[in-house]
Every structure is written in C-alpha cells, then in structure tokens.
Amino acid sequence: xxxxxxxxxxxxxxxxTVTATATALHxxxxxxxxQLRGLARxxxxxxxxxxxxxxxxxxAAHALLKHADLMVAESERARAELAAHxxxxxxxxxxxxxxxxxxxxxxxxxxxxxxxxxxxxVELVEDESKHCFDLxxxxxxxxxxxxxxxxxxxPDDQRYEQHPLLDEPQDLLVPEGHPLAGxxxxxxxxxxxxxxISGPERITHHxxxxxxxxxxxxxxxxxxxxxxxxxxxxMVGRGFGVSLVSRLAFLPAEFGVVRVxxxxxPVPLRRHLTVVRRGxxxxxxxxxxxxxxxxxxxxxxxxxxxxx
Numbered sequence: 001x002x003x004x005x006x007x008x009x010x011x012x013x014x015x016x017t018v019t020a021t022a023t024a025l026h027x028x029x030x031x032x033x034x035q036l037r038g039l040a041r042x043x044x045x046x047x048x049x050x051x052x053x054x055x056x057x058x059x060a061a062h063a064l065l066k067h068a069d070l071m072v073a074e075s076e077r078a079r080a081e082l083a084a085h086x087x088x089x090x091x092x093x094x095x096x097x098x099x100x101x102x103x104x105x106x107x108x109x110x111x112x113x114x115x116x117x118x119x120x121x122v123e124l125v126e127d128e129s130k131h132c133f134d135l136x137x138x139x140x141x142x143x144x145x146x147x148x149x150x151x152x153x154x155p156d157d158q159r160y161e162q163h164p165l166l167d168e169p170q171d172l173l174v175p176e177g178h179p180l181a182g183x184x185x186x187x188x189x190x191x192x193x194x195x196x197i198s199g200p201e202r203i204t205h206h207x208x209x210x211x212x213x214x215x216x217x218x219x220x221x222x223x224x225x226x227x228x229x230x231x232x233x234x235m236v237g238r239g240f241g242v243s244l245v246s247r248l249a250f251l252p253a254e255f256g257v258v259r260v261x262x263x264x265x266p267v268p269l270r271r272h273l274t275v276v277r278r279g280x281x282x283x284x285x286x287x288x289x290x291x292x293x294x295x296x297x298x299x300x301x302x303x304x305x306x307x308x
Contacts, residue, residue, distance in 0.1 A: 001075045005039040006068040008032055009047065009057075010159070011138055013065055016054050024138045069158040069278070076279030083283050090119035091285045095293075096132040097124070097145035098204070099228060101272055104248040106145055109292040116292075120285055129204065136160065136277055143289050144275040147204050162275045164306035166297050170208060170268035171259040173236050173245040181258040188216040188262055195241035196220035197232050204270075205232070209244050212268035233257050246270055247302050274308075 012021040012032070022029040040047045045060040057065070083091070093113070097106045102124065110122040125132075125141060133153055135141035145165065146152070155162055172191060174181050180190060192213075198220065199205035206225075213220045224240050226232045229249040236243055237255040245251065245259060262268060274293065280286055297305045 001078065002068075002072055003039075005035045006064075006071070007139070008035045009039065009061065010065060010068055010072070012036070012048075012055070013057055013061075014134065014137055018055065024134060066158075072277070073158070073279035076277050077282070080280060080283035080286075083285065086284075088119060089117040089284055089288060092121045092123065093143070093285050093289045094123045094125070094135075094141045095143045095145070095289060096127055096135045096141040098129050098132065098147055099126050100246050100248045100250075101145040102126045103250060105293060105296050109289070109296045112295070113289055113292045117285075117288065120288070122289075133160070133275065136275060142276065142280065142283075142286050143293070144273075145293065146273050146275055147270055148273060149204050149207060159278060160275050161278050161281050162273050163308040165272040165274050165293070165308075166306055167304040168270045168272060169247045169261070169302070170212065170244040170270065171247060171261055173233065173243045173251075174258050174260060175237050175239050175242075176256045176258055178242070178258070180260055183260055185261040185263040187264040188212060188268065189218060189264075191242050192216070192218040192220075194221075195223040197224040197226065197235045197241040197243040198222045199227060199232075200225050203227055205229075205244075208246075208268060208270060212244060215266055215268075216264070244268060271306075 008021065008025060011024050012018070015021050015024060018029045018032050022032045036047060046058050047061040048055045049058055095106055095110060106124065110124055113120060114122050125135065127135065129146035129149055129152065132141065132144035132146045136144050137159060153160055172180065172186055172188065180186050196209065198209045209220060224235045226235060229245055229251060232243050232245065233251045233255045235241060237257045251257060274290055276286055281290070294305065297303065
C-alpha cells in the first residue's frame with residue numbers, strides 16, 4: 001500500500017549508509033541506490049548528498065519523511081481495520097525481544113497465542129533493544145519488547161507506538177559465602193568497595209549498573225565485563241566481583257551465586273516497553289500478541305506490571 005521507495009528512505013534515515021540500509025531490508029546496495037535515485041527523479045528534488053562514505057538527507061528528504069511517517073501509520077491503521085473484517089484469527093505474528101524478556105515472558109506468551117489460535121504462526125527473534133526497533137522499522141517484526149536506552153527512539157517518535165509493560169527490580173548478585181549473601185536485603189551503597197562485573201558499554205546492563213551506582217553515590221570499580229547474565233554470574237560465582245542481575249534473568253544453580261534484594265531509594269529498576277509500528281496496535285493478531293504478553297506478565301509476583 002505504500003511505495004517501497006519511501007520505506008527504503010525511512011530505513012536509510014535511521015542507518016545512515018546505503019550498505020546498512022540494504023542489509024536491514026535484505027536488498028543489494030545497488031537496488032537501494034536505484035530506488036532512491038528513481039524516487040528523487042520522480043519528485044524532481046535532491047534527496048541525498050554525499051558526505052565522505054556516508055550520505056546525508058537533504059531538507060527535501062526530511063520534509064518527505066514527515067509525510068512518509070504519516071502515510072505508513074495510516075496504512076497500518078487501514079491494514080488493522082481490514083484484518084478485523086476477516087473471519088477468524090489468522091496470519092503471521094513476528095515478535096522480537098531482548099534476551100531476558102524473550103526467555104522469561106515472550107516464549108510462553110507466544111506458545112499460548114499459538115495454542116489458542118492455531119491459524120496464527122508466531123515467529124520469535126532474540127536481539128538487543130536497538131535492533132528490535134530496527135526490525136520493526138524494516139517490517140521484519142510486528143511487536144518489540146525492549147528496554148529504553150540512550151539512542152533509542154523517543155516516546156513521541158512518529159514511527160512507533162511505545163507503551164510501558166513492566167518494571168523489573170534489580171538484585172545484588174554475590175558469590176556464596178560473601179558477607180552480604182545471608183542478608184534479607186541490602187542497600188546498594190554497602191557494595192561500593194567491591195569489584196564489579198558489568199556489561200560492555202554498548203550493552204544495557206552496563207548502563208543499569210553505572211546509573212544505579214551513581215544514584216547510590218559511588219562509581220563502581222569495574223574489573224570484568226560480559227555480554228549476558230550467564231557470563232556475569234560465572235565471574236561473580238568465582239569471586240571476580242559482584243554485580244546487578246535482573247529479576248527475570250535465569251541463572252544456573254551450579255554457578256554458586258546468591259541474589260540479594262535491594263532496598264533504599266531508589267531501588268534500581270529496568271522498565272520494559274512494548275513497541276509496534278504506529279497505527280498497527282489494533283490489528284487483531286498484533287493486539288492478541290500484546291494481550292498474551294501482558295497476561296503472562298500479570299501472573300508473576302516478582303515484577304510490577306504497568307498500565308499501557
């Protein structure tokens with residue numbers, strides 16, 4: 001329903017290079033370039049200018065993008081309304097989610113949806129939050145379960161509808177036998193002198209650790225980094241430091257670690273969002289997927305489910 005060249009321009013605006021745009025859209029770079037040159041000729045305006053190895057959108061391109069965002073949202077609303085006229089629930093639903101949410105919430109929600117509606121095919125992708133937004137923009141995902149982070153689209157971004165899903169407490173993770181391991185709860189500042197394990201700077205876990213420690217009044221001395229909680233727990237269990245761990249994260253019992261709840265003000269939290277393309281939330285299959293995710297969340301007593 002929408003000129004695919006406009007969709008290509010939207011993805012280029014996000015990624016900044018023809019090569020990255022081609023990768024996101026599963027096209028060749030030459031196809032992307034041809035699409036954009038053809039669109040520029042048809043509209044009789046310059047859309048791109050070369051700046052080193054990257055391309056920069058012209059003022060005309062930015063003006064066109066505003067209209068494209070409105071058109072795409074209206075197209076999504078039209079698809080949702082038309083889908084409501086079909087008989088029964090059917091179609092493909094693609095859900096992308098960051099790792100802990102996928103393992104602890106989304107897989108169960110997807111299984112329930114599949115069992116309740118056999119004509120719905122559910123496809124799942126685990127990825128970092130930023131890439132979940134990229135998948136939505138490229139049309140390769142219909143629902144994202146993400147964490148807001150520096151560089152994420154703002155809540156008023158016209159390409160997406162973002163809604164609060166849950167707040168997830170963070171626990172202090174210490175090795176068995178640690179002086180804090182037997183406590184019912186601790187204040188984060190009590191671990192200020194410890195060595196800390198964190199994620200690489202590009203990973204949300206690093207941002208959670210540094211922000212929480214800053215709010216508690218100290219800068220953590222980071223001595224190890226891991227990209228997932230399994231690696232974090234392995235290092236903590238062998239005495240290389242302490243860390244924060246999300247309440248939803250699964251940790252193998254044999255790692256020899258203890259989760260200690262935190263008290264004080266503020267208690268570190270991770271807020272999860274559901275994200276869809278603007279205009280798509282009322283599509284029957286997408287709405288059912290969102291409802292199933294919320295249903296699974298409401299059954300847990302260790303997180304706080306938020307009103308959408």
